[in-house]
Amino acid sequence: MARIKPQALLQQSKRKKGPSRISAASIIFYALVLVLVGFFLLATYRHWSNRSRLQLENNSTVSDEGDNSFPDSKKSELPEYAVLNTSKGSIIVELYKESAPEAVDEFIDLCQKGHFKGMLFQRVIKHYVIQAGDGQGTGAADWNLRGKQPTSMKHEAFMLGTSKGKHTNKGFDLFITTAPIPDLNEKLIVFGQVVRGEDVVQEIEEVDTDEHYTPKISIGILDVTLKQKI
Incomplete structure (x- = not known):
């Protein structure tokens, strides 16, 4: 039986090892990325929500000013x-x-x-x-x-x-x-x-x-x- 060279044995041992563990620094980094993405999405939602509300209020004000049903406004x-x-x-x-x-x-x-x-x-x-x-x-x-x-x-x-x-x-x-x-x-x-x-x-x-x-x-x-x- 032919002998296996030491270099080949080293390579086989590396293949048999399980997946490497993720470091704590990597976990913290990804968590921060997720938090930042969440804040960005929340800020975007609030911005467009407030903008839509202001547009509705402005349209309502213009409608009231132009409506003759409020003759006492002047x-x-x-x-x-x-x-x-x-x-x-x-x-x-x-x-x-x-x-x-x-x-x-x-x-x-x-x-x-x-x-x-x-x-x-x-x-x-x-x-x-x-x-x-x-x-x-x-x-x-x-x-x-x-x-x-x-x-x-x-x-x-x-x-x-x-x-x-x-x-x-x-x-x-x-x-x-x-x-x-x-x-x-x-x-x-x-x-x-x-x-x-x-x-x-x-x-x-x-x-x-x-x-x-x-x-x-x-x-x-x-x-x-x-x-x-x-």
């Missing part, structure tokens, strides 16, 4: 309050944009144009009304004041209004009632109510006037500031 952007800064102090008025939208729109537009800056109180009638404006057209002087006998508390004091009828550039006057007026809606377009500064209204009401209810000293509106909140 109104909600209008100022809620007006601050009448007078020479006697500040009067804060809440605007009735729901019940008198046209008057409120015109009032806001004139405020932005500075229409009321420097406007004087031309009529002051105690326990009735104070008027700021040029005094022309429908105004306090046209009312039957001397024979008035209010018998109803239907309309409150400290309501803000303007005379009815088509206004000219200088015809938008302001009236603030100082007592309940039963036929208020027949005289004025009411578009607001004083919520702060009633004491200022009463101080203006108490000034001395002549026989035409014109104050003997000049009292006016310095400016008007529009606010969304107070």
